[in-house]
Amino acid sequence: MTATAARTSPRKRASNGATRRNDADEIGLDALVGHAGYAVRRFQIWIFQDFIKTLGAVDIRPTQYSVLTVIGANPGLSQMAVAKRLGIERARLVHLLDSLEQRRLVKRIKSKADRRSHALHLTTQGEAALAKFKQLAAEHERHVEDKIGKANRERLLQILAGFT
Amino acid sequence: MTATAARTSPRKRASNGATRRNDADEIGLDALVGHAGYAVRRFQIWIFQDFIKTLGAVDIRPTQYSVLTVIGANPGLSQMAVAKRLGIERARLVHLLDSLEQRRLVKRIKSKADRRSHALHLTTQGEAALAKFKQLAAEHERHVEDKIGKANRERLLQILAGFT
DNA sequence: GGAAGATTGTTGTTGACGACAACAATCGTC
DNA sequence: GACGATTGTTGTCGTCAACAACAATCTTCC
Numbered sequence: 001m002t003a004t005a006a007r008t009s010p011r012k013r014a015s016n017g018a019t020r021r022n023d024a025d026e027i028g029l030d031a032l033v034g035h036a037g038y039a040v041r042r043f044q045i046w047i048f049q050d051f052i053k054t055l056g057a058v059d060i061r062p063t064q065y066s067v068l069t070v071i072g073a074n075p076g077l078s079q080m081a082v083a084k085r086l087g088i089e090r091a092r093l094v095h096l097l098d099s100l101e102q103r104r105l106v107k108r109i110k111s112k113a114d115r116r117s118h119a120l121h122l123t124t125q126g127e128a129a130l131a132k133f134k135q136l137a138a139e140h141e142r143h144v145e146d147k148i149g150k151a152n153r154e155r156l157l158q159i160l161a162g163f164t
Numbered sequence: 165m166t167a168t169a170a171r172t173s174p175r176k177r178a179s180n181g182a183t184r185r186n187d188a189d190e191i192g193l194d195a196l197v198g199h200a201g202y203a204v205r206r207f208q209i210w211i212f213q214d215f216i217k218t219l220g221a222v223d224i225r226p227t228q229y230s231v232l233t234v235i236g237a238n239p240g241l242s243q244m245a246v247a248k249r250l251g252i253e254r255a256r257l258v259h260l261l262d263s264l265e266q267r268r269l270v271k272r273i274k275s276k277a278d279r280r281s282h283a284l285h286l287t288t289q290g291e292a293a294l295a296k297f298k299q300l301a302a303e304h305e306r307h308v309e310d311k312i313g314k315a316n317r318e319r320l321l322q323i324l325a326g327f328t
Numbered sequence: 329g330g331a332a333g334a335t336t337g338t339t340g341t342t343g344a345c346g347a348c349a350a351c352a353a354t355c356g357t358c
Numbered sequence: 359g360a361c362g363a364t365t366g367t368t369g370t371c372g373t374c375a376a377c378a379a380c381a382a383t384c385t386t387c388c
Contacts, residue, residue, distance in 0.1 A: 027234065027237075027238050027241065027245060027249045030233055030234070030236065030237030031233050031237075031298055031301070032230055032233050032234065033328075034305075034321065035301065035305060036211060036305065036308050036317055036320055036321060037208075037211045037212060037215055037226060037304075037308075038226075038230060039320070039321055039324035039325070039327055039328075040204060040207060040208045040211060040320075040324065041208055041212075041226070042251065042324070042327040042328065043204060043324045043327045044201075044204045044205055044208045045251065045375090046327060047200060047201045047204060048201060048205075051201055061344080062201060062202075062205070063344085063345085066196055066202060069194055069195050069196050070191065070194070070196065072194065073191075073194030073195075074191050074194075077191065078365075078366095079365075079366065080364080080365060080366080081191060085191045087206065087209070088345095088346090089345090089346065089347070089348090090365075090366070090367090091346090091347085091348085091366090091367075091368080091369090092344095092345070092346070092347095093366095094366070094367060094368085114354080114355070114364090114365080115353080115354060115355085116353065116354045116355070116364070116365040116366070117354095117364090117365055117366075118365090118366075134195055137195070137199065140201075141198075141199065141200065144200050144201075147326075148323055148324070148326070152323045153200055155319060155323065156200060156203070156204075156320070156323055157198065157200060157203055159312055159316045159319065159320055160203035160204065160206070160207045160312075161203070162311075162312070163203055163206040163207045163210060164197075164203075164206065209346095225373090227373095227374085242336075242337095243336075243337065244335080244336060244337080252374095252375090253374095253375065253376070253377090254336075254337070254338090255337090255338075255339080255340090255375095255376090255377085256374070256375075256376095257337095258337070258338060258339085278335090278336080278383080278384070279382080279383060279384085280335070280336040280337070280382065280383045280384070281335090281336055281337075281383095282336090282337075
């Protein structure tokens with residue numbers, strides 16, 4: 001079994017022993033093909049790398065973008081609410097907000113209603129910046145379209161809509 | 165703008181100020197919906213967690229499973245070849261193989277053709293174990309079907325086939 | 329044949345990220 | 359007013375990707 005080695009491209013001559021195969025180009029994945037998780041993982045890596053590169057000039061990573069977007073769309077939210085909504089741990093959100101606050105994109109305002117919590121808002125500077133980020137994110141989304149096709153991207157969003 | 169707050173479930177009465185919203189159930193994501201990367205990330209987290217739980221009894225994580233599968237399908241591969249094929253860094257593969265070798269699932273055999281490299285093989289114990297792992301992985305895949313639907317899973321695999 | 333450059337496995341460091349536990353301040357409830 | 363729960367914070371731990379450096383070995387080129 002396992003003799004799926006359909007050799008193409010006689011690049012280097014199989015050396016001497018039977019141990020050596022072709023270097024990297026024709027390696028069967030066997031059961032891995034057919035696993036949704038594997039395909040999704042590889043795709044997710046690709047998509048994040050493109051996002052990071054496309055938003056590289058403004059130094060915004062996917063998680064930061066998601067936080068800014070949610071705050072922008074729902075000003076006054078508490079850290080707990082944002083963390084729950086995005087599936088981020090509140091401990092982690094603390095550092096994310098520290099960074100965004102240092103960059104003057106976000107403000108933590110002590111809530112009068114609940115003095116434990118902070119109401120999160122974008123600064124005016126943050127609003128302007130987010131507008132720019134959204135343009136770049138849209139460009140990134142076009143890269144996705146170029147990669148898998150417009151119709152496939154639509155279908156993908158539809159299939160995964162349940163994960164919000 | 166941003167007034168997409170379509171309130172349902174009058175759970176707690178909006179307290180006093182206008183700052184408080186409902187707690188966590190109806191928060192707009194704004195631009196985040198429509199971003200493939202966000203949906204894919206959330207889905208990938210879900211799918212990995214289910215994989216880890218389903219293969220929890222045998223203590224095999226997704227990356228370990230992918231390594232075992234590729235070695236099983238292509239015995240004699242070098243570490244470099246496996247790393248390239250799976251998109252893992254060779255530095256990281258070292259530790260993965262250390263662990264798998266300690267568990268007597270994988271052997272590193274010094275290649276005679278290239279004395280720098282190791283030919284990777286499953287042990288007989290490893291082959292038997294992998295068969296069991298594949299059964300559990302198939303069960304996990306059924307969970308995915310239950311979650312997004314059989315047809316959608318097929319379509320997903322088709323769309324992402326290019327990422328191997 | 330031998331020097332120069334590339335490759336393989338290994339070790340180590342860094343930074344992003346998720347999971348958990350502890351803590352003080354505050355809230356809600358009884 | 360006391361007790362339990364919640365919020366933000368700090369810290370630790372383990373996973374994972376990205377780099378850099380290194381010794382051993384291979385390949386290539388003169």
